Amino acid sequence: MATISDVARTAGVSPATVSRVFNGGRVTAERAERVRRAAADLGFSPNRVARSLRMQRASVIGLLIPDIENPFFTSLARGVEDAAQRTNLSVVLCNTDEDVDKERRYLDIALAEQMAGVIVAAASRKRTDLSALAARGMPVVAVDRRPRAAAVDAVMVDNQHGGEDATAHLLERGYERIACITGPAGASTSEDRLAGYRAAMHEAGVSGEWTRAHTRHADFRVDGGYAAMRELLALRTPPDAVFVANNLMTVGALQALREAGAEPPEFGILSFGDVPWASLVRPPLTTVQLPSYDLGASAAALLQDRLAGSDKPLQTVVLRTVLRARASTAGPGGGGEPA
Amino acid sequence: MATISDVARTAGVSPATVSRVFNGGRVTAERAERVRRAAADLGFSPNRVARSLRMQRASVIGLLIPDIENPFFTSLARGVEDAAQRTNLSVVLCNTDEDVDKERRYLDIALAEQMAGVIVAAASRKRTDLSALAARGMPVVAVDRRPRAAAVDAVMVDNQHGGEDATAHLLERGYERIACITGPAGASTSEDRLAGYRAAMHEAGVSGEWTRAHTRHADFRVDGGYAAMRELLALRTPPDAVFVANNLMTVGALQALREAGAEPPEFGILSFGDVPWASLVRPPLTTVQLPSYDLGASAAALLQDRLAGSDKPLQTVVLRTVLRARASTAGPGGGGEPA
DNA sequence: GGGTATTGAGAAATCGATTTCACGGCGCTC
DNA sequence: GAGCGCCGTGAAATCGATTTCTCAATACCC
Structure with a gap:
């Protein structure tokens, strides 16, 4: 060469x-x-290596996501990648597996490799520590989940609005005893979606006691959704619909429903986040659609802005969700046709 | 620092x-x-950058895959990543989108960044060109798809055996007019799976003319599977079962079947490669399970071997598939329970 | 005891780019 | 015409590691 x-x-x-x-x-x-x-x-x-050494900065950005097998994050990754490619940045994809230690290792690598910047969907709101990066002046953008007390740019989903929207939809369709399966306590996505659910329920005149009794925290995985749904069905006052706060847990919840002989849409089910192959599920699922691709693209844009030297005040971009009504929430009367 | x-x-x-x-x-x-x-x-x-400059080799390997949204490849990517992490190699994931030009750009980056090596699931058997890498002495491992006439190590799936196995299973369950939807002509995975199908049909005494008339080439995407299935159903002698050569096309084929009112297992359907959320599909799908994770892990191991300076003769590792029988191929009589 | 291996360690070269510094030439001003 | 400043240029320093070269000290052999 x-x-x-x-x-x-x-x-x-x-x-x-x-x-x-x-x-x-x-x-x-x-x-x-x-x-x-x-x-x-x-x-x-x-030679990019020599250039990086001299410039003390590489033309690579790190993307840390908690679960590479979740289509939400792969779609987000594509958003980042497509945007980055336009300015000749390469993207290193790191799968943290929702594990704070693994995440810390990757953050160390990002420092050692002198990556230009990092986009992080944090594994934990409390325990993810971005201060070392900030101290070295490495630009960081939080995406989807905001680590607590970190002074970084962020791109978020309007989770509370989405949760409220979803719950209101269920109420409107005639369900009366709506339960909620949300993510780990402490995760901002969990809490915000839950808050939306509570707000809508409150608005509809349901007691806070009732909603609390019909709320379950799980782990954003299939098995967690399954277990939570079983618990809810075993209650003395079982729900007639459920708002599930992420796609994978919805898959588990569906399984539990099926085993219990409860069939949508008599039993309403609504997923926050698109379930891939949603069309295969019978009946088709009503979902809150997340702007996953745009989330990634916006985060990359924000990062590139910082790399170019922008010293605007910190920004948080919030993207709205879109409710996609399908047959799984047609109403307890039955009836409804797939959209 | x-x-x-x-x-x-x-x-x-x-x-x-x-x-x-x-x-x-x-x-x-x-x-x-x-x-x-x-x-x-x-x-x-x-400082890894300084080290790379001096050593003329980075501690990063590139992984080029054609579709980051296909769970088969994300699982493969995890296999690579987990194996690489054990020797402190980072993995740069590059999504080539089945696009030879995009792939070429990434290969150029791999050279410019002086990556330690590359693992490639080639976008095209004919047009993917690995010679520039070989010329620069960069170790390359082909995975899943072997680029034609490239002298590289490879990790493959025994596609022909898998196809044969699958077809034999359908025959055994009593289906008689078995069609095949395979991938693009020219792709080694398409051809090998098709060859397995043909071999099994031939063995069962079905004429080559019949199988040829009931074979369709599509593009490994959902829409392609849908279109191909519709074509097959419109034939004068429509099939009573179909062997679909990849997971995404199976999703499309299922959709077409549903629209046509054909229900498994009266109409048998078998997918090459696991369909994610397979449990959601009713009835559950019989699949040929691919060792996607191990494919990645083996490829990484092979690459690390080369990086360590091994000059063994070129190797090709072939991994076997496993047939997972479920209800979608219970037989034209109906009946069968989910596994 | 003299001469040769062997070993440990520091000085300096090296990888390939960017960037500072110094300098010569030119144009402008008063 | 002397002085000032700007411009374009090349030489050399720099980034931070690895590796070669060199040398001194010790071990070993006859």
Whole structure:
């Protein structure tokens, strides 16, 4: 591979001049042209490793997500990737597995590799620690989940609104005893979606006692949703509908419903976040659609802005959800056709 | 961040000695101890960028996959990642989108970033060109799909055996007019699975003419499977079962079946590759399970072997599939219970 | 005891880019 | 015409590690 010195020699100039040609220094047109031609002839492309060493910054950004097998995050990842590609940044995808230790290791790598910046969907609101990065001046953007007390840019979903919307929809369709399966206590996504549910229930005149008794915290995984749904069905006053706060738990909840012989839409079920292959589920599922791709794209844009040196005050971008009504919430009367 | 010189100064030795302590040179025990303590005190960890520049090789490997949203590939990616992490390699995940140009760009980046090696699930058997990497001596492992005429290590699935197994299973369950929806002509996975199907049909005494007339090539995507299934159902001699050569196309095929009022298991359907949330599909789907995780893990192991300097002759590892019989192929008589 | 291996350790070169510094040439001002 | 400032340029320093080269000290052999 040709180096900058090779180009310089071929063009009859110094390496400094070659560098200036490509990085916007002042060079006379005639020389610049000679350099460009030499570079083209030799197929020169600057060694990114050497550049990183000198610049103390790589052209790679890290993307830390808690679960690579969750389609929500893969879609988010695509958003980041597509946006990053436009400015020649590469993306390193790191799967933290909802594990704070694994996450910490990846954050250390990001520092050691001197990545240009990091986009994080934090594994834990309390225990994810971004201070080391901030201390080294590495730009960080939080996405989907905001780590507590970290002064970083963020791109969030309007979870509370989404939860409220979803619950209101269930009420409107005639369900009366609506339960909620949300994520781990302490996760901002869990809490906000739950808050939306509570607000809508309160608005409808349901007692706080009732909603509390019909709320379950699970782990955002399939099995957690399954267990929570079984618990709810075993209550003395079982629900006639459930608002499930993420897609994977919905899959588990559906399984539990099926085993118990409860069939949507007599029993209403609504998922926060698209369930992949939703069309295969019978009846089709009503979902709160998350702007996962845009979440990623916005986060990347925000990061690039910082990389370009912007010192605007910290920003938080909030994206709205869209309710997609399908047959799984057609109403306890039965009837409804797939959309 | 502490540098190697800081450590050297603190320990009262030269940077060379510090390097030797960490990279296995000969150093007296007493000095080595001093260095280690100094390094620990300062929280020293070597700058990977500087190391890469000097060593002319990064501790990053590239993983090029054609579709990050296909669970088969995300699972494969996890296999690679888990294996790589054990030797402190980071993985850069690149989504080529089945697009040869995008793939080429990523391969160029791999060269420019001086990645240690690359694992590729090629976008095209004919047009994926790995020769530039080979020329630069960069280790390459092909996974799942073997690019034609490239002299690289490879980890493959025994697709033909899987296809044969699947088809034999359908025959055994009493289906008689078995169709096949396979992937793009030219892709090794498509061709091999198809070959397995043909072999089993031939073995069962079905004419080659019949099987050819009931074979469709699609694009490994949902929509392709849908269209192909509709075509098959419109034939004068429609099939009573179908072997679909990948998971996404199966989703599409199911949709088409449903619209046509054909219900498994009267109409048998069998998917090559696990369909995520398979349990949600009614009836549960019989699948040929692919060792996606192990595919990734083996590929990473092979690559690490090369990185360690192994010059064994080129290897191809072939992993077997496992048939998982469920209710969707219970037989045209109806009846069968979910497994 | 003299001469040769062997070993440990530091000085310095190296990887390939960017960037500072110094300098010569040119144009402008008074 | 002397002085000041700007511009384009190349030489050299720099980033932080690894590795070669060199040398001194010790061990070993006859």
